[in-house]
Amino acid sequence: MARVVVEIMPKPEILDPQGKAVAGALPRLGFTGFASVRQGKRFELEVDGEATEEVLAAARKAAEEVLSNPVIEDVVSVHVAKED
Amino acid sequence: MARVVVEIMPKPEILDPQGKAVAGALPRLGFTGFASVRQGKRFELEVDGEATEEVLAAARKAAEEVLSNPVIEDVVSVHVAKED
Numbered sequence: 001m002a003r004v005v006v007e008i009m010p011k012p013e014i015l016d017p018q019g020k021a022v023a024g025a026l027p028r029l030g031f032t033g034f035a036s037v038r039q040g041k042r043f044e045l046e047v048d049g050e051a052t053e054e055v056l057a058a059a060r061k062a063a064e065e066v067l068s069n070p071v072i073e074d075v076v077s078v079h080v081a082k083e084d
Numbered sequence: 085m086a087r088v089v090v091e092i093m094p095k096p097e098i099l100d101p102q103g104k105a106v107a108g109a110l111p112r113l114g115f116t117g118f119a120s121v122r123q124g125k126r127f128e129l130e131v132d133g134e135a136t137e138e139v140l141a142a143a144r145k146a147a148e149e150v151l152s153n154p155v156i157e158d159v160v161s162v163h164v165a166k167e168d
Contacts, residue, residue: 044103
């Protein structure tokens, strides 16, 4: 059973309040050295059977049309997860 | 300026209603062949300067202590982003 990973991030020009909140909290909690934080989403799609090229193409289409909002988000990666 | 990527997923034994909702929506929208979906988070931490081993260690600690809830989530990856 293969697994496809889809990674989605807010577009650079979009304000990211969750990321801003984390970036503000880090130095207060002793984590310095991080200039900014952005928060996005990571999906794992469990595939019936092999992760063929067709499955990856379907996952890419689903990432663009269902998993992300193309107005405010970019799909940064669609790849097959390493077996674990 | 380097960027550290932190990936966090709900633990396998934790119910993931967002993932379940996506998994239910996909076949209705014509995407078949996906058995299940889980939704997690992906952070990009912008680093002041180089992504040294110390910076990565700090990012790992922040991932465990601030970015994730260790009761219900696993940190699945902390790595330096490829330059783009």
